[in-house]
Amino acid sequence: MLTHAASAPVATAARAINPKSTVRGSVSTASLSTNAAASRSAQFVQGERAAAFSLRQHRQSSAVSKRSLVKRVVSASASSGVPAVQAAAASEWKGAKLKPLGYSVLAGLLIWLIPAPAGVSAQAWHLLAVFVGTIVGIITNPLPLGATAMIGLGVSMVTGLLPFAAAFSAFSSEIPWLIALAFFLARGFIKTGLGNRIAYYIVSLFGKSTLGLTYSLVFSEALLAPAIPSLAARAGGIFLPLTKALCVACGSEPEKGTEKKMGAYVMTTVFQTSTVTSGMFITAMAANPLSVNLAAATIGQTITWGQWALAASVPGLICLVAVPLILYVLYPPEVKDSPEAPVKAKEELEKLGPMTSDEKIMAAALSVTVALWIFGSKFGIGAVAAALVGLSTLLITGVITWKECLAEGPAWDTLTWFAALIAMAAYLNKYGLIPWFSSTVVKVVSAAGLAWQPAFLVVVLLYFYSHYMFASGAAHIGAMYTAFLSVLVACGAPPLASALVLGIFSNIMGCTTHYGIGSAPPFFGAGYVPLATWWKIGFGLSVFYIATFLGIGSVWWKLIGIY
Numbered sequence: 001m002l003t004h005a006a007s008a009p010v011a012t013a014a015r016a017i018n019p020k021s022t023v024r025g026s027v028s029t030a031s032l033s034t035n036a037a038a039s040r041s042a043q044f045v046q047g048e049r050a051a052a053f054s055l056r057q058h059r060q061s062s063a064v065s066k067r068s069l070v071k072r073v074v075s076a077s078a079s080s081g082v083p084a085v086q087a088a089a090a091s092e093w094k095g096a097k098l099k100p101l102g103y104s105v106l107a108g109l110l111i112w113l114i115p116a117p118a119g120v121s122a123q124a125w126h127l128l129a130v131f132v133g134t135i136v137g138i139i140t141n142p143l144p145l146g147a148t149a150m151i152g153l154g155v156s157m158v159t160g161l162l163p164f165a166a167a168f169s170a171f172s173s174e175i176p177w178l179i180a181l182a183f184f185l186a187r188g189f190i191k192t193g194l195g196n197r198i199a200y201y202i203v204s205l206f207g208k209s210t211l212g213l214t215y216s217l218v219f220s221e222a223l224l225a226p227a228i229p230s231l232a233a234r235a236g237g238i239f240l241p242l243t244k245a246l247c248v249a250c251g252s253e254p255e256k257g258t259e260k261k262m263g264a265y266v267m268t269t270v271f272q273t274s275t276v277t278s279g280m281f282i283t284a285m286a287a288n289p290l291s292v293n294l295a296a297a298t299i300g301q302t303i304t305w306g307q308w309a310l311a312a313s314v315p316g317l318i319c320l321v322a323v324p325l326i327l328y329v330l331y332p333p334e335v336k337d338s339p340e341a342p343v344k345a346k347e348e349l350e351k352l353g354p355m356t357s358d359e360k361i362m363a364a365a366l367s368v369t370v371a372l373w374i375f376g377s378k379f380g381i382g383a384v385a386a387a388l389v390g391l392s393t394l395l396i397t398g399v400i401t402w403k404e405c406l407a408e409g410p411a412w413d414t415l416t417w418f419a420a421l422i423a424m425a426a427y428l429n430k431y432g433l434i435p436w437f438s439s440t441v442v443k444v445v446s447a448a449g450l451a452w453q454p455a456f457l458v459v460v461l462l463y464f465y466s467h468y469m470f471a472s473g474a475a476h477i478g479a480m481y482t483a484f485l486s487v488l489v490a491c492g493a494p495p496l497a498s499a500l501v502l503g504i505f506s507n508i509m510g511c512t513t514h515y516g517i518g519s520a521p522p523f524f525g526a527g528y529v530p531l532a533t534w535w536k537i538g539f540g541l542s543v544f545y546i547a548t549f550l551g552i553g554s555v556w557w558k559l560i561g562i563y
Helices: 002-017 020-024 029-059 061-080 084-090 098-113 122-140 145-158 174-191 194-206 210-224 231-249 263-278 288-299 305-330 341-352 357-379 383-396 402-406 409-430 433-448 452-469 473-490 495-512 520-525 531-559
Strands: none
Touching: 098 122, 122 145, 122 409, 122 433, 122 531, 145 409, 174 194, 174 231, 174 357, 174 383, 174 402, 174 409, 174 520, 194 210, 194 231, 194 341, 194 357, 210 231, 210 263, 210 305, 231 263, 231 357, 231 383, 231 520, 263 305, 263 495, 263 520, 263 531, 288 473, 288 495, 305 495, 305 531, 357 383, 383 402, 409 433, 409 473, 409 520, 433 452, 433 473, 452 473, 452 495, 452 531, 473 495, 495 531
16 A cells, blocks of 8 residues: 555656646656556665665675775875775784783793792792793783894883893893894895805805705804804804805895795704804803802813813714704705806806905904904903904995994894893892792602613703703803802712713703703794794704703713713
8 A cells, every 4th residue: 555655746846847748748647557566666675685685784794894994094195195905904913922921921820820949039029920920921912022032021020020120131231232243244245245255155065955055054163163152142242144145146035935935944043053053162151160160160071172072072972963954854945956056156156256355354353353252362352352343344335324323223122132042031039939949850860769870961952941041151150150060970970971061051942942051042042933833843853862961972072080
């Protein structure tokens, strides 16, 4: 009935809209009837469509809501002159990755809410919670590493755990700045083309295979190890720029998505073997003499340079030979053989022509820096001062500019997160957490009544893997070396062998993380290896190092009379 009633007004409206139709008399009664029927049919169809649309609205309310939001965004962007895609992107979350951030907060809260053990102050325990939360954040990466570390420092200051002077105390430490300066020197090394020239020369000699190139870097670093006592300087200032230049020359760059071509494998291998070489000589790492002094005070015997080097030589050389092969299987490069590479490298060397003035200045600055790293201690010149001599030369001559140094993002990021971790780890020790941990281990092992062999294994493993809590080998040695050596001697372990194992492992344990030893931050900061992969490889190789030194090493030490 409603449809029939509507037909008259429709016809009237049609005549009102077009009054000329009655004057002309061209519209007959039959045609009007037909039109009315068509109108009724159309209205019926429209009614059906309306009902169907209403049903779809009810079922798809969420989808309509989303489309309405998009329409509003597009409309707003059109009225403001902003492209629709940009406006839609602007509405998306741009902050931290929420899931990894949740893991970090949860890890810290769980430790915070657990009552502090007897003998540990609430301040120390809560700082441990912040430290663990920061480490989890660095692993899961909700934000860049520097940002995560700064948030950790902020939490420690807001909660009253660290005053400003304590939170930022490590920014006056030598190691973070030495690493940052190494990045600046590397910038000049690559910018001037000197890095490419040296890289092409190495490729022309060993470039038939990626494995050959890697071994040339590994044993070159090992030869310099006893002469340069700063691992951060040796790895970051010399071999990082050389390795990076070599990778770039071979077309492997993270920025271009070709890091797995060879760079990821080479960077990982050179870093891992640097932890071995630093443990092979007293003079290969700045904290090794501290181990010697503490051992002398504990066991009454001074370890000589020759004793240390001889004891570490066989297991160390086995590791240097085996690690490139192990990683070649477990973390292989995409390009393994390149028989044409030496010929092409020689062609590129010819194209480069004679050295430019900037290359000569860079070579001179680097030579002076390395010489000061080797001999500067005799004149009271430290590793940072030596690096500043080289950087100052490059800045004064215009080889690199300060603007380029400021643009070296990885340098500042590494300086920030490394210094933050050093500060928190140092105050964990100062607040008594690390001494409590050491004394607890001493009590447990002593009370267990184990023979010296199993006691030796337990203590060494605890010493090695407790390094996850440290961002400095020197801090670890200072906090735990004496206590753990005393436990081993009390359990009946050979004093000299125990002192040597703890001293050597004080270097190699840095293989586990990207912050545990001076060579880790610069090589990780190059961006070739994902953080999760870095940690997995570090733990896997740590098992191999321990097995090699305690297995083959113990036989070797018996032969040379260490015990």
